[in-house]
Amino acid sequence: MQPLTIAGKTFNSRLFTGTGKFSSSEMMEKALLASESELVTVALKRVDAHSGMDDMLSKLKHPHINLLPNTSGVRTAKEAVFAAQLAREALQTNWVKLEIHPDPKYLLPDPEETLKATAELAKMDFTVLPYVHADPVLCKKLEEAGAAAVMPLGSPIGSNMGLETRHFIEIIVGQSNVPVVVDAGIGKPSHAAEAMEMGVDAVLVNTAIAVAGDPVTIAKAFKNAVNAGRMAYEAGMAGISQQAVASSPLTSFLDD
Amino acid sequence: MSFTDILNRYDWEDVTASIYAKTKDDVKRALNKRKRDTEDFKALVSPAAAPFLEQMAAMSKSITQKRFGKTVQMYIPLYLSNKCDNHCIYCGFNKGNKFPRTVLNEDQILKEARVIKSYGFEHVLLVTGEAPRECGLDYFKRAFELLRPYFSLISIEVQPMETDQYRQLMDMGLHSVYIYQETYNRERYGIYHPKGKKSDFKYRLETPDRLGKAGVFKTGIGFLIGLENWRTEAFFTALHLSYLEKTYWQTKYSISFPRLRPHAGSYQPSHPISDRELLQLITAYRIMDEEVELSLSVRESKKFRDNAFQLGITSISAGSKTDPGGYSNPSSSLKQFEEHDERSPLEFASVVRSKGYEPVWKDWDPCLQ
Numbered sequence: 001m002q003p004l005t006i007a008g009k010t011f012n013s014r015l016f017t018g019t020g021k022f023s024s025s026e027m028m029e030k031a032l033l034a035s036e037s038e039l040v041t042v043a044l045k046r047v048d049a050h051s052g053m054d055d056m057l058s059k060l061k062h063p064h065i066n067l068l069p070n071t072s073g074v075r076t077a078k079e080a081v082f083a084a085q086l087a088r089e090a091l092q093t094n095w096v097k098l099e100i101h102p103d104p105k106y107l108l109p110d111p112e113e114t115l116k117a118t119a120e121l122a123k124m125d126f127t128v129l130p131y132v133h134a135d136p137v138l139c140k141k142l143e144e145a146g147a148a149a150v151m152p153l154g155s156p157i158g159s160n161m162g163l164e165t166r167h168f169i170e171i172i173v174g175q176s177n178v179p180v181v182v183d184a185g186i187g188k189p190s191h192a193a194e195a196m197e198m199g200v201d202a203v204l205v206n207t208a209i210a211v212a213g214d215p216v217t218i219a220k221a222f223k224n225a226v227n228a229g230r231m232a233y234e235a236g237m238a239g240i241s242q243q244a245v246a247s248s249p250l251t252s253f254l255d256d
Numbered sequence: 257m258s259f260t261d262i263l264n265r266y267d268w269e270d271v272t273a274s275i276y277a278k279t280k281d282d283v284k285r286a287l288n289k290r291k292r293d294t295e296d297f298k299a300l301v302s303p304a305a306a307p308f309l310e311q312m313a314a315m316s317k318s319i320t321q322k323r324f325g326k327t328v329q330m331y332i333p334l335y336l337s338n339k340c341d342n343h344c345i346y347c348g349f350n351k352g353n354k355f356p357r358t359v360l361n362e363d364q365i366l367k368e369a370r371v372i373k374s375y376g377f378e379h380v381l382l383v384t385g386e387a388p389r390e391c392g393l394d395y396f397k398r399a400f401e402l403l404r405p406y407f408s409l410i411s412i413e414v415q416p417m418e419t420d421q422y423r424q425l426m427d428m429g430l431h432s433v434y435i436y437q438e439t440y441n442r443e444r445y446g447i448y449h450p451k452g453k454k455s456d457f458k459y460r461l462e463t464p465d466r467l468g469k470a471g472v473f474k475t476g477i478g479f480l481i482g483l484e485n486w487r488t489e490a491f492f493t494a495l496h497l498s499y500l501e502k503t504y505w506q507t508k509y510s511i512s513f514p515r516l517r518p519h520a521g522s523y524q525p526s527h528p529i530s531d532r533e534l535l536q537l538i539t540a541y542r543i544m545d546e547e548v549e550l551s552l553s554v555r556e557s558k559k560f561r562d563n564a565f566q567l568g569i570t571s572i573s574a575g576s577k578t579d580p581g582g583y584s585n586p587s588s589s590l591k592q593f594e595e596h597d598e599r600s601p602l603e604f605a606s607v608v609r610s611k612g613y614e615p616v617w618k619d620w621d622p623c624l625q
Contacts, residue, residue, distance in 0.1 A: 021325020023612045045408075045621045048378075073624040075506060086623045104473075104508035105501060105547045158323055211321045 001230055004201055006179050007095075007127040007148040009066070013038045014196065015226040016068070016181060018206025019056060020046065022215065029059040031209055035219035041068040041097050041204065044083055049090030057091075068129065070097040075110075077117035084121055096121065097151070098130040107157045111138050115145060122146025131183050134165035139172045139180075150176060151204065153184035154195065158207045160187025163194055173199045189218075189225030196229025197237065258465045259499050260458055263492065268441050271298075272488045278302035287311065292544045297494045300540035301487045309536055316539035316568040319546050327614045329571035331379040332601065333413070333553075334368055335580040336360050336399060338590045340385025342452035344438070346480065346516055346523040348578075348592045349385040351452065355590040358580045359390045365399055369406045371583040375575060375601040378408040378618035381434070383578075383592075386415035386454060393421050400428040409620035411474070415453065416463040422470035431620060432474035435463045436514060439483045440492035448483060464496070468504025473625070475500065475507050476551065481534070482516035482525025490537055494544060501545075510549035510571070511541055517555050517593040531560050535567065542568035554595045561597055562607055574604035 004011045017037040022028035032040060040060060048054045060067060069087035074080045077100065084096045098121070100114050101107045114130050115138065121128045127148045132138055134152035142150050152172055155161035162185060163169060173180050179201035186192050192203045205222050212218040278299040286296035287308065299305060305312065337359040340349040360368065372380060382399060384391045391414065403410055411432035412425070422433065437460060439445055445457045454460065467475045477496055479489040497509055513534065516525040529537075534556075541550060551571045552564060565572050577583050578592040597604070605615040 021321075021327060022614060023326035024609065024614050045619055045624060046616070048618060071624075073620065079624060083621075083623055086621075102506050104506070160322065207322065207325070210325050 001227065002234060004179060006129075011038045011202070012036075013223070013226075014202040014230055015192070015223055016041065016183075016202055016204040017209065017219075018204065019043070019060070021207055021210035023210075025055050025059045027215055028056070028210070031215035031219040032060070032065065033062070034216045035209065035223050036064075037223075038064050039066050039068050039202075041070045041206075042091070043072045044069050044087050044090075045073045047090075049087075066095070067091050067093055068095050068097050069093065070099050070131075072099045072101075072107075074100055075102040075113075076100065077113040077120065080113070080117040081120050081124075084117075084126060085124075088126070094125060095127040095148075096129070098128055109133060109153070111135065114138075115141055118142050118147050119145040129181065134168035134172060136168060136171040136175060139176060143176065143178050147178060149179040149181050149201070151181045151183040154182050154191065155185030157184040159185050160208055161185050162187055162191040163198075166194075166198070169195070169200065170198055189221045192222055193225040193229035193232075196226055197232050199233050202226075257503075258462045259496055260461055262495065262499055263440065263442070263461065266492070266495075268443070268488060271491055272485055274298060275302045275487045275491060278304045280304050280307075283308055287315070287543070294491065294494050294498055294544070297540060297544045298491055300543060301490045301537060303487075305536060305540070306532075309532065309539070312539040312543060313535065313567050316542040317566060319542055320568050320570065323546055324570045325614075326612060327616045328565050328569065328608055329379065329549075329616045329619055330377065330601065330605065331381055331411075331551075331571055331573050332372055332375070332377045333381045333383045333573060333576050333578070334365075334372060334403075335383045335578055335582065335592070336365065336395075337384040337387065337391045338580050338592065339387035339390055340452075341388075342386050342454040343450050344454060345448055345450070346483065346525070348590060353590070357590065359387075359395075360580050362398065362402060364581055364584070365402050367584040368581065369403055373406050376605075376617050377601065379620070380407045380410055381573075382410065382412045382414065384414045386452065388415060391415075393417070393424065396425060397428055400425065400430065404429045404622065408618050408622060411476075413476075416460055417466075419466040419470045422467060422472060426470065426472060426625070429622060429625070430472065431625070432476065432508075432510070433467050433472050434476035434478075434510070434512060435460070435467070436476075436478045436480060436512065437461060437493075437496070438480040440479060440489055440496075441484050444484060464500055465503075468500060468507050471506065473508060474510055474549070475504075476510040476512055476549075478512040478514060480514050480516060481529055481537075482527055485527055486529050486533065486537060490540065494541070497545065497548060508549065510551050512551045512553070513538065513556075514553065515555050517596060531557075534560070535564060538564060538568045554597045555593060556596055558597050558599065561604075562611070565608065566611060566613065572604075574599065575601035 016039045071083045139150045155164040181202045183204040282299040283305045286299040339357040413434040
């Protein structure tokens, strides 16, 4: 399987994970280790990055785990830029998952503010991974603004509904010069496999692992599903034929 | 346009009758839908829904986990003052209650803050009665200055204020505001609030509108359980929530469940509600609105709290003292109500963990505002 490279950094795992919603930080650590994920997003608002005593951060100190701070909670580009700078200072990384949702009910991303903040943060040498609607035009604009990858949503965050936006994600994958990571809505391993088969570069899964009956086992299942989907994509899958083609009634005249 | 215009379209008795007219089939239909409206909500709080409580609890649990995870947010009230100009007949702070009153000074506020902080809290709720001469905007501003270095998130449950005053407090670090209508029954509101500023039904009712205009991050609403028919109150609260979510869509919302508890003056609620009914109410809100936060205080018993936080509740207080100064100097002053669950925050947090949930102490950072 080909490794994934984002902004010069290589990942052997194409499963990105989140840290929210777990029943305990111990459970989170076990599940994330089982997932073999190498990029883990952390909400700046949840951690106490200054004291050096934060329970969640201490559980993420493994050599293969890279932190991806997210700006969850901000409503504007201005607030996002400020939060990203604090995250860089506190967590010692210039990677940021840009989440700007002015709507606290469905947590849907604001495209205008996200584009604005991406341009600004990219100029400040951040590695920006913006969370956006599955909007192909917006994704091209984000790429031009300096996004290191784009993270279109599969369905509303936390909904576990799968790839409701699959037709748009296909277009984004076909057009993008930066990696495409499907974020939000992936509820089961088959959704993750489906995304990978489509040629998506990675998926981010949080709720479906954290809230599962057995987060450790489901984390492994997601790992396997992501690998299976990616292998299938790289192998080149056989096309689907709509009907059996036994003879060639329309073109047989050419052979006559 | 404010919520008053919407409320005026409804008649209390008609709504009550329509709730009692709901049938088992209405309840089944509401439960089987993907998205529910306030008419479905009527069925869920109706007597016809009582036999469905187990199913409602299971749905509420799984919907809540999907959105909020296996976590519960921890907060604690800090009572700054028990001085009050109002005469709410059900409340321990009622001006007519002849007790010595306290307004915490700067030194006392800091003492309380240090004790609360030592328990591990990052979210604090400042509470006062309504006495704007002693506890007005300037007093709150000073309190915010003192407390901001200690806490990640500061919310208030104080007298209603003007839009611009809320804006000024947001600049000082205000995150959320809790303001309960007590009763949505306009005709009977005056019986409970005979004198003082709080007797103005409309001003109180429109406070969440002013909060929405000010852009606070979160508004908490609710009714005082025990005053009037809870089913009718619940419908109007749901109607209020639905209006607010559509109108001030950038604000997050929370519903609380203040149930009348014994206190000085000992008012007896005329519409008491059973634990079973309270759980029906909690799960009905959750099934109607998957995103709204639901908050429970120490007014409730250990048994109820230990179970209910898994069935829809998303934020819960623990170790609360409802008398100003009560953390650093126990039993010093008049309480608003008797705490029903007197376990310490750490004891309660260990119960939360033992049930497979993570107590979340910090879910906001001052850098985000």
